[in-house]
Structures are given as structure tokens and as C-alpha cells.
Amino acid sequence: MTELSKSGAAVGEPTDASPAPTAFLEVRDLKVHFPTDDGLVKSVDGLSFALEKGKTLGIVGESGSGKSVTSLGIMGLHTAGQYGKRKAQISGEIWLDGTELLSADPDHVRKLRGRQMAMIFQDPLSALHPYYTIGAQIVEAYRIHHNVDKKTAKRRAVEMLDRVGIPQPDKRIDSYPHEFSGGMRQRAMIAMSLVNNPELLIADEPTTALDVTVQAQILDLIRDLQKEFGSAVIVITHDLGVVAELADDILVMYGGRCVERGPAEDVFYEPRHPYTWGLLGSMPRLDREQQERLVPVKGSPPSLINIPSGCAFNPRCPYADVPKDNVTRTVRPELTEVGSRHWAACHLSAEQRETIWINEIAPKL
Ligand SMILES: Nc1ncnc2c1ncn2[C@@H]1O[C@H](COP(=O)(O)OP(=O)(O)OP(=O)(O)O)[C@@H](O)[C@H]1O
Numbered sequence: 001m002t003e004l005s006k007s008g009a010a011v012g013e014p015t016d017a018s019p020a021p022t023a024f025l026e027v028r029d030l031k032v033h034f035p036t037d038d039g040l041v042k043s044v045d046g047l048s049f050a051l052e053k054g055k056t057l058g059i060v061g062e063s064g065s066g067k068s069v070t071s072l073g074i075m076g077l078h079t080a081g082q083y084g085k086r087k088a089q090i091s092g093e094i095w096l097d098g099t100e101l102l103s104a105d106p107d108h109v110r111k112l113r114g115r116q117m118a119m120i121f122q123d124p125l126s127a128l129h130p131y132y133t134i135g136a137q138i139v140e141a142y143r144i145h146h147n148v149d150k151k152t153a154k155r156r157a158v159e160m161l162d163r164v165g166i167p168q169p170d171k172r173i174d175s176y177p178h179e180f181s182g183g184m185r186q187r188a189m190i191a192m193s194l195v196n197n198p199e200l201l202i203a204d205e206p207t208t209a210l211d212v213t214v215q216a217q218i219l220d221l222i223r224d225l226q227k228e229f230g231s232a233v234i235v236i237t238h239d240l241g242v243v244a245e246l247a248d249d250i251l252v253m254y255g256g257r258c259v260e261r262g263p264a265e266d267v268f269y270e271p272r273h274p275y276t277w278g279l280l281g282s283m284p285r286l287d288r289e290q291q292e293r294l295v296p297v298k299g300s301p302p303s304l305i306n307i308p309s310g311c312a313f314n315p316r317c318p319y320a321d322v323p324k325d326n327v328t329r330t331v332r333p334e335l336t337e338v339g340s341r342h343w344a345a346c347h348l349s350a351e352q353r354e355t356i357w358i359n360e361i362a363p364k365l
């Protein structure tokens, strides 16, 4: 994630002129809304960020905050079957290597998918076809974009399975998805995602269903492969700890919007938004007693149909009454710079934040 020198979109406000982007991936004021019988679900509601090649952006937020919808939107898959049949309303701009994807020919976007950009899905079973062998699926993914014979493609598939740490890849290539363990399936899907050396890789909760050891292996793998291929990577998770080490930058989502973003170190060690404080407080810590550690953010995520007025976090925020004149309930806070390349959307003044952080939050972490 980089500062957007030309458009200024990094401060959350894309300009009308929409000048050409400077970053490899630039998302400007992305909105993905779903019309439903109950009303319009504003799953993503004005998200802007940029990402360079060779860098990793971590997107963090609770369940339902819009992380997967964001990634499906970037991949041009927001209307995909897994999210229902009603047509999503999508607006904003998604620039990938100089091409604006939302206004591009869908055939062109389809060609980019798999070749220039690829996604590791939250649920590997939804991305792998049960009736075809793992090998056949990787071969197919490769041959769509490369004019090679099956033998050459199979060699490439074996090489990829080997690369992601599947033992005896020349034998396992003929296995079906259900014959693999969860961790192996996740690896196979990573192999399939990376077979065409994508320049943009989106990994949506790549480790949630896995045990801690396999989680660490998968994250190492993504890191190694990124170094090797120099790709831009987005890692999506609800676990701030996962991205603290892996990501260069972190973007915290709440109710379909960004509430904080900046360099991973700053967001992790000096967060400036009460919601990020809550996420940090709820992180499992190995050095604490069980009852001391898991303090979830109190309350439930907001309705995306009736988003609370003012700051969407106000019904759950312990500091909602600190800023004057009930402003947290009436005025939506915009992202403002709180440090170098570090933004937060909160009405607390710099002094108020500092005092709360030093006296109440930091000592408990
Ligand atoms: N097709 C759709 N129609 C209506 N609502 C939808 C649709 N797709 C997604 N949503 C809603 O959008 C919101 C954001 O969903 P999303 O899958 O992006 O959440 P998430 O942050 O990825 O959560 P999780 O951590 O559980 O994966 C959810 O409330 C979801 O129910």
C-alpha cells in the first residue's frame, strides 16, 4: 500500500479527475452493494487503497466486514454463484497495471484472471472441482493461458505441487480433492493459483481452517513465493496477528469501510482507532492465562442495511462519548492522517487518542 501522490485517494477521497494511477493496483472509492428483499446491503462502501508489486497488504476485520466481497470485486467475481444470484451494484475504480477493470471488457478481465491476478479462496473445496483430479485442474488452469501440450503442462503442475510442499507430487497429482487433507487442499489451491505466476495474488483467509503448524507453513509459503515471483499480495484475515508479520501494510475494515490503515508496524504497535484497539485486545496471546486473553470486541457487527449514523462503530465503542456534541453519532468520521502514511477514521483528537492509548490500552496488551 502506498501513498497515492497523484490522486490523493490514499486519504480516502478519490478525485473527480481520476488521473492515471501510479501504483500497480489502485482501488478508488469501491462500492459493492447487494439489493435484497430486506434492503440494500452495503457490503463495501467506499474503499480506497493502493498496492505495489512485491508488497503485501493485510486486510483485517470481523466476519461480515466486507473482506471477501472486496476481493471478489477486484477479481471481477462479485456476482459469482457462491454469493447468490442477484446482481451486485459495483462502482468506483479498480486499476490494475494501468487498466481500469470495472469499465473493461469482461472478456479481458476473464483473461487477466488466473494469469495476471489469482485468488486463494476462503474455502478450497468451493474452488476445486470434486470430480476432477488435482492435477487435471492445475493442468487446465495452466493451459488456458499457455499454448502447451498436456505433457508439458503436467510437468509444470508437478513442479508447482512440489513447490508448495506436497510430498510425492508425481503420484499425488492424480488424487481427487477429497483424498487430500485440509492443509494439502489449501496447498493444492495455492499451486493452482500460482501456476501462471500471477502478478496480483489475493489470499482470502488462507489458514482459518488449518491447525497452527500448517497455518505457519502456508504463510511461509506465500511469503517465499511472493519473494520469488515479486507479486503484489493481499492477505485477508480476521486475525491481526497473522498479518502483523506477513504484511507491509494493514487495512482495517469495519462495516464495509476502512477505519484505519498504514504500515503494518504502526497499525500493530501504535494503532489509532478504537476498533483496532479492540481487535488487538481480542488476539490470543500465548503468554497470558486463558481467561485474561480473549476479550472480544463487545457487541455485534453493524447491519449493512441500516449502518449506524455517524461513526458506524459508535454503538460498540467505549469512547463514543469522549468527542464533544454527540458528534460520533451524527457525523461520519473521514480518514485523516494520524502519522506518516497512517490514517484513521475517528473523531477523537490526537491528544484524546494518545491519553487513552497510554493510560488504558497499551498497559493491557
Ligand atoms: N450476494 C449477496 N447478497 C447479500 N448480501 C451479501 C451478498 N454477498 C455478501 N453479502 C453480505 O456482505 C457482507 C460482507 O460479506 P463478506 O463475505 O465480504 O464478509 P467477510 O468480511 O469476508 O466475512 P468473513 O470473515 O466471515 O469471511 C456480509 O454481511 C454478507 O452477508
Ligand code: SF4
Binding pocket: 273, 274, 275, 311, 312, 313, 314, 315, 317, 318, 319, 320, 322, 323, 328, 333, 345, 346, 347, 348
Ligand atoms: S468516532 Fe467515536 S465512536 Fe467512532 S471510533 Fe472514534 S471515538 Fe469511537
Ligand SMILES: [Mg+2]
Binding pocket: 067, 068, 069, 122, 204, 205
Ligand atoms: Mg470472507
